[in-house]
Amino acid sequence: MTLTLVPPAPVLPTPVRPDPLGVLGVPGEINLDHAASAPCARAAADAVAELLPWYASVHRGAGALSRRCTLAYERARQAVADFVGARPDDHVIFTRNTTDAVNLLARALPAGTTVVTFGGEHHANLLPWPRGSVRLPVPDSPAGAVRSLAAALGELARDA
Ligand SMILES: Cc1ncc(COP(=O)(O)O)c(C=O)c1O
Known part of the structure; x- marks a missing residue:
């Protein structure tokens, strides 16, 4: 499948005041924010x-x-x-954005659920989770993330 993206606005808004970081209105700037607020297909x-x-x-x-x-x-x-590939008894729920979806999910979790996240997550994926959830340190590599997650899940399983 080929996905053609609508080119983002050619120029980001010109700052009203001087931008201390110098990131707005820079000619040729490339928009790399494709994690959530991606350009429209x-x-x-x-x-x-x-x-x-x-x-x-x-x-x-x-x-x-x-x-x-x-x-x-x-x-x-x-x-x-x-x-x-949803199964017949799965439901597709449209939400306003990622933050809305994650909050909806957090409120739907059964009481006592522990959620494991990494400290480097976007706030949208740090704030909604129940008290007692586990926040792991930012991993140093993908393999480190897998190790750290496996250890945390193992510990949770032992304590259960
Ligand atoms: C990695 C990541 N997760 C979550 C969000 C939040 O997404 P939304 O703005 O759709 O609520 C963003 C927003 O940029 C993001 O970059």
Whole structure:
């Protein structure tokens, strides 16, 4: 599958005040933030542009436009399910962003669940977890991460 990305805005906003770090508005700057707030895929932008004139409430209206948008929404849910190989009793839940999704997951965990993270995680993946969760030091290598995680999980299993 080839994914074409919509080129990000050609220039980042020009800072109103001088930018002390000198990172805004630098010609030729490359946007490397593809972990979460990634540039929009061309196919997604095209699909949004195509549906936008027909935009109406999803699952909250009986009119033709609402029905059309609801159908598109549910088709998108099915496309995601197919893409990730979801099983028939799995559910695809759309969230606003990564932070929203992780918080939703954190609140759905059974009481007493321990979550293991690394200290280098984005705040979105540090703050929501239950009290008593384990935060491991930032690993020095991928192999170090695997070792450290295996040790922590082993310790948790012994204590259980
Ligand atoms: C690695 C990483 N995780 C999580 C987030 C949070 O994502 P969102 O802005 O979608 O809530 C970001 C945001 O840039 C991120 O870079």
